[in-house]
Amino acid sequence: MQKRLTRVAIAVLAVSALVGVTAPSNAGVKGIKGGLKIAIMPKAVNIGYFTAWDKGATNACKEIGARCTYLGPTQATGAAQVQFINQVIQQKYNVLVISAADQNAIVPALNKAKAAGITIVTSDADVDPTASASRVTSILPAASARIGTAEVDWIAQATGGKGSIAILSAAATAANQNAWIAAMGPYLTSKYPNMSWVGGTVDKSVFYGNDDATTSTQQFDAILAQYPKVAGIISPTTVGVLAAAQEKKAKGATVAVTGLGLPSQMAPYIEDGTIQKVGLWNPIDLGYVAVYAAAEAASGTFSGAVGSTFYAGPTKKAQKTYTVTAGGITYLGDPFTFDKSNIAVFKAIY
Amino acid sequence: MKRINFTWDKGILVLLVLTIFVGSFITPYFANASNMSFVIQDIGEFMLMSIPVTFLIIAGEIDLSIGSTVCLSSASIGYSYRHGIPFWFCIIIGLVVGLLCGLINGLLVTKFGLQSLAVTIGTLALFRGLCYVLLGNQPVNQLPSSYTNLGSNAIPHTFFPYVSILILIFGAIGWFTLHYSRIGRWTFAIGINVEAAKFSGIPVARMKLALFMITGLMAGLAGVVYTFRFASASPDGATGYELSVIASVLFGGVSIAGGVGTIWGVMAAVLELGVIRSVLQLSNVSANTLLVVSGGLLLLSVAVPRAIEISRNRRKLVSKS
Numbered sequence: 001m002q003k004r005l006t007r008v009a010i011a012v013l014a015v016s017a018l019v020g021v022t023a024p025s026n027a028g029v030k031g032i033k034g035g036l037k038i039a040i041m042p043k044a045v046n047i048g049y050f051t052a053w054d055k056g057a058t059n060a061c062k063e064i065g066a067r068c069t070y071l072g073p074t075q076a077t078g079a080a081q082v083q084f085i086n087q088v089i090q091q092k093y094n095v096l097v098i099s100a101a102d103q104n105a106i107v108p109a110l111n112k113a114k115a116a117g118i119t120i121v122t123s124d125a126d127v128d129p130t131a132s133a134s135r136v137t138s139i140l141p142a143a144s145a146r147i148g149t150a151e152v153d154w155i156a157q158a159t160g161g162k163g164s165i166a167i168l169s170a171a172a173t174a175a176n177q178n179a180w181i182a183a184m185g186p187y188l189t190s191k192y193p194n195m196s197w198v199g200g201t202v203d204k205s206v207f208y209g210n211d212d213a214t215t216s217t218q219q220f221d222a223i224l225a226q227y228p229k230v231a232g233i234i235s236p237t238t239v240g241v242l243a244a245a246q247e248k249k250a251k252g253a254t255v256a257v258t259g260l261g262l263p264s265q266m267a268p269y270i271e272d273g274t275i276q277k278v279g280l281w282n283p284i285d286l287g288y289v290a291v292y293a294a295a296e297a298a299s300g301t302f303s304g305a306v307g308s309t310f311y312a313g314p315t316k317k318a319q320k321t322y323t324v325t326a327g328g329i330t331y332l333g334d335p336f337t338f339d340k341s342n343i344a345v346f347k348a349i350y
Numbered sequence: 351m352k353r354i355n356f357t358w359d360k361g362i363l364v365l366l367v368l369t370i371f372v373g374s375f376i377t378p379y380f381a382n383a384s385n386m387s388f389v390i391q392d393i394g395e396f397m398l399m400s401i402p403v404t405f406l407i408i409a410g411e412i413d414l415s416i417g418s419t420v421c422l423s424s425a426s427i428g429y430s431y432r433h434g435i436p437f438w439f440c441i442i443i444g445l446v447v448g449l450l451c452g453l454i455n456g457l458l459v460t461k462f463g464l465q466s467l468a469v470t471i472g473t474l475a476l477f478r479g480l481c482y483v484l485l486g487n488q489p490v491n492q493l494p495s496s497y498t499n500l501g502s503n504a505i506p507h508t509f510f511p512y513v514s515i516l517i518l519i520f521g522a523i524g525w526f527t528l529h530y531s532r533i534g535r536w537t538f539a540i541g542i543n544v545e546a547a548k549f550s551g552i553p554v555a556r557m558k559l560a561l562f563m564i565t566g567l568m569a570g571l572a573g574v575v576y577t578f579r580f581a582s583a584s585p586d587g588a589t590g591y592e593l594s595v596i597a598s599v600l601f602g603g604v605s606i607a608g609g610v611g612t613i614w615g616v617m618a619a620v621l622e623l624g625v626i627r628s629v630l631q632l633s634n635v636s637a638n639t640l641l642v643v644s645g646g647l648l649l650l651s652v653a654v655p656r657a658i659e660i661s662r663n664r665r666k667l668v669s670k671s
Contacts, residue, residue: 045637074637077589078580086388087631090379104491104582108502128491172487173584 028065029314033299036066038291039093041084043101043125044076047211048262049238049283050099052350053124056287057097063314064295066095076171076211078102085109089116095294097287099124103131103175110134119298123290124283125176132328136297136304139290141281141332144176147236148183150279150335151259152192155232158256158276162194163231166223167202168244168259170211170237180236181206198227209240216243224253235259241278245269263338267347270340279337284350288312289322289332304328358603358655359615366622373629380632383509391501391579393624394513395420395572395588397617399595400602401524402565404616407599408528409561410541410608411459414470416569417591418477419451423573425481428490428583437494441574448570449563451477456562460555466562474592481585489584493577501578513575517617520568525613537561541608597644598623601651623647 028034040057042050054070061068071087073080081101088096089112096118100106107127110120111134119136126138141147155165165188169177185202188195199205207223209216216239223230233255235241241259245266248257261278269275292312296302302310306324313319322330338346374381399416406413423444430440451473458469500512528534539547540554548554572591577583602619604611623644630640 072637074641075590077586078584079587082580083392083627083631084637086385086392090382090385090388090632092379102489102580102582102584104489105580105584105587107491108498108579108581112502130492171586172482173489173586178487 029063031299031301032064032292032295034065036064036094036295036298037092038066038068038095038097038294039088040068040070040287040291041072041081041088041096041098042070043072043081043099044074044211045070045072046074047076047239048265050124052262053099053283053287055350056282056284056289057291058287059284060288060291060295060312064292066291066295068291069093073101076101078105081106082109085113088118089113093118095119095121095291095298097121097123097290097294100127100175101125102173103128107131107134119294121290121294121297123286125174126329128175129327135328136302137293137324138327138329139286139293139332140176140329141286142334143331144179145183147260147335148180149187150337151180151234151236152184152188154258154277154279154337155234155256156188156192156195158258159195159231161192164196164198164227164229165205165232165234166198166227166230167206168209168216168219168223168233168235168237168240169206170209170240172208174211174237177236184234195231198223198230209235209237209243211237211239213239213243216240217247220244220247221251224251224255230255232256232258238262238265238280241275242266245275249274260335261338262350263343263346264348264350266338267343270338270343277337277339279335281332281335282350285332289330293322293330357615358651359612359618361654362602362615362618362622366618366625369622369625369629373625376629377632380629383504385628385632387504387509387511389621389624389628390514390517391511392628393620394511394517394579395575395591396595396598396624397517397620398513398520398568398572398575399565399591400599400616400620401520401613402561402568403595403599404524404602404604404611404613405528405537406561406565407596407604407606408541408608408611409537409558410544411466411558411561412470412596412606413452413455413466413562413565414592414596415451415455415473415477416565416572416595417588417593418474418481419448419566419569420573420576420588420591421481421585422451422477422484423448423570424577424583424587425484425585427574427577428493429484431493431583432490437497441497444574444577445567445570448573449567451569452563452566453559455566456559459562460559481587485583485585487585489582491582493581493583495581498578498581501575501581516571516575521613521617528613533557538609541610594623597648601648603651603655605655606652619651 040054058068072084078101100122121137122135123139197205207219209219233244235244236259238261241261242265244257257275258278260280266278289312293310296310309321309323311319311321324330426447427440427444430443455470455473458464459466504511536552536557539552598620599616602616627640
């Protein structure tokens with residue numbers, strides 16, 4: 001009886017050793033170094049869009065078994081972000097995933113981080129193209145032109161294809177917004193001959209809300225005061241489109257508003273008809289894919305060279321492959337629109 | 351009284367030493383060459399601007415446009431470089447622009463008799479608007495790295511960044527001028543009682559004009575340092591710098607009413623604010639909490655000297671009766 005019990009015990013131990021029941025270990029993904037120390041840095045920490053971005057990044061961190069920290073300034077300026085890049089260097093992080101608040105001002109600091117051995121990937125907002133060597137790759141949602149032209153399509157739908165349009169943007173030096181706006185100009189002129197820009201050209205029709213709720217509200221009022229006949233306002237930033245929707249509802253204005261909006265924030269305004277449609281890509285995906293790209297670069301399996309590929313996903317079945325295109329940029333996909341038909345589903349997700 | 355007179359500026363020096371000492375133990379990331387180099391670089395522009403602003407506030411004036419002057423100086427450098435002017439000359443243009451900004455402020459205050467607070471709130475907006483006129487939305491990058499490296503690197507074989515040289519030179523000039531020269535005594539006199547100063551033959555208007563111009567020039571110099579540090583010229587740089595400089599100057603023991611202050615107190619205060627921020631940040635205190643801490647320190651810097659003054663007056667009254 002004793003001998004039999006011992007044999008059973010040994011068998012059980014052997015099997016459990018094989019199955020790894022001894023202690024639960026951090027999930028890991030094949031090909032990625034475990035235990036990486038990753039810093040996730042938004043333009044500014046108190047913006048809902050970046051909270052969603054961080055959610056995706058944290059999901060990826062859990063899958064690859066990395067230790068992630070969300071840190072960043074309260075003001076979306078380059079000078080403020082530089083202080084936090086220094087913190088990342090001093091606290092000896094391995095990886096930095098960052099949305100650049102200023103495409104030029106942070107470059108010397110990023111180069112210092114790179115010299116200290118930190119792997120850098122930009123996500124959501126890139127550094128200036130001349131500084132592309134300071135980061136491995138940049139994860140951007142979709143080609144700039146498509147994001148800009150899509151928003152023109154949405155405002156045309158809302159205004160019936162006629163009228164004058166103004167833009168309520170973020171900071172005047174924000175690279176991503178400026179690239180989208182640059183694509184809007186010629187597209188509106190060529191595709192919608194009955195529509196025009198309030199200031200004559202697209203450059204003269206942009207107002208800057210600086211990704212600040214108060215400033216955006218004031219600029220919305222300024223647009224209405226300066227151009228009372230404005231038919232539509234495009235706001236290619238989640239802070240701006242939310243402020244515009246709130247102020248439109250508060251003032252009972254008739255101007256059409258659209259732009260890039262977070263479904264959870266815009267849901268009440270879509271449901272009550274203040275806004276017909278907004279769009280976005282999924283910031284959760286931007287954060288998720290960026291962490292995988294950076295972790296693979298830090299593990300030596302991804303170089304960031306044009307044409308090289310990396311995957312994002314914990315298992316072979318769930319993985320999606322991404323390719324680096326010109327300028328070191330990796331694109332995710334097309335903008336996704338939210339209106340009365342699908343807002344109920346998405347407002348709970350992000 | 352044989353006791354050492356406790357003044358706020360001596361307190362700041364003690365606080366600075368204490369913070370560095372305690373900070374080295376609270377977090378292992380603070381007390382190393384690379385971080386100290388960064389802290390000095392981080393406060394470099396503030397240090398340079400706080401020296402002339404000390405003079406200005408002691409003389410009873412104020413300049414809220416210095417942040418915008420920094421931005422305009424940087425924008426001028428970028429604009430000139432974009433139009434093909436050799437970079438060393440662009441730097442001179444940046445300094446001259448700063449001087450001109452100070453001249454405008456000074457003339458409006460002395461020739462037209464306007465309040466400096468109101469004037470400089472106006473020029474704050476004016477100068478910042480001019481930045482956008484110069485550069486549009488396009489920052490200027492790709493500045494010659496032989497210059498911009500001076501903004502990022504340390505002096506070889508030390509951990510001191512190059513801006514330390516400027517800080518030492520202008521700190522020494524400011525300290526000697528304010529405390530050991532006739533100009534310094536005039537500055538205090540104007541701040542304590544401007545009418546009495548006029549009647550004693552002090553050229554008050556010329557002094558104030560000069561102080562505004564020097565403030566503008568140093569803001570221009572800070573603009574050059576800023577441009578080097580960020581290797582770019584942007585139309586929206588240096589936002590909020592004026593408030594940080596004035597807060598540091600007040601934290602250094604200068605009275606907003608005029609007539610009181612020391613250069614070394616102010617320089618210690620600028621360094622102290624940078625050190626506190628570094629220690630707290632490396633201890634993973636959130637950015638929001640840092641704001642609260644700076645605000646709290648500023649309130650202390652105003653309340654504590656006043657409280658000491660009240661208690662001293664009370665003791666005088668008691669000893670008299």
